[in-house]
Amino acid sequence: MKHERMKRLKIQVPKSLKTKQDALRAEGTTASGLIRRLLNELFGNKSSKTQRRT
Numbered sequence: 001m002k003h004e005r006m007k008r009l010k011i012q013v014p015k016s017l018k019t020k021q022d023a024l025r026a027e028g029t030t031a032s033g034l035i036r037r038l039l040n041e042l043f044g045n046k047s048s049k050t051q052r053r054t
Contacts, residue, residue: 009035011035021034
């Protein structure tokens, strides 16, 4: 299976959203993982699992 090359995305969020994301980070969810999952849900891409770089 061929993996699509990743591109960087720089965003700014209100402090209240960052605080909520920080709570998820304590549970193991990275900001990148959260944003990827939400974008995949929004655009209908069912294969939201990505491989970690080694």
